[in-house]
Amino acid sequence: MPLHQQLGRAYWTTRPRPQCRADSGQQCVVDGGPRAGRVRQVPHADRLRPVIDELQEQKKRGVVRTMWQAYDVTCPHCGQEAGAWCLTPGEPHSARSKRARELTEQQEPRL
Ligand SMILES: [Zn+2]
Numbered sequence: 001m002p003l004h005q006q007l008g009r010a011y012w013t014t015r016p017r018p019q020c021r022a023d024s025g026q027q028c029v030v031d032g033g034p035r036a037g038r039v040r041q042v043p044h045a046d047r048l049r050p051v052i053d054e055l056q057e058q059k060k061r062g063v064v065r066t067m068w069q070a071y072d073v074t075c076p077h078c079g080q081e082a083g084a085w086c087l088t089p090g091e092p093h094s095a096r097s098k099r100a101r102e103l104t105e106q107q108e109p110r111l
Pocket residue numbers: 018019020021022028029043044047
């Protein structure tokens with residue numbers, strides 16, 4: 001699939017100085033031959049490729065989310081450290097699970 005079909009028009013002119021030296025916000029122009037200087041129907045591929053790469057990278061980063069589990073945090077209820085079971089049998093304390101959920105929501109980086 002041609003690159004300009006993989007990318008919305010809003011992104012076509014975000015990068016300045018492609019091979020035709022168009023500024024950001026300006027359309028690509030033909031950079032040689034008898035039609036030099038005319039606006040191109042589609043941007044130069046070298047202008048779009050880095051934008052596509054960047055968007056895919058961002059998407060990837062969004063998918064690979066940091067997940068905190070209850071046992072990754074110190075329990076606010078019984079004070080057990082990360083990695084240690086809560087002092088009561090069964091599920092970890094709900095405050096501990098809640099803390100893990102909050103850290104996941106905030107996307108706190110794990111050590
Ligand atoms: Zn261009």
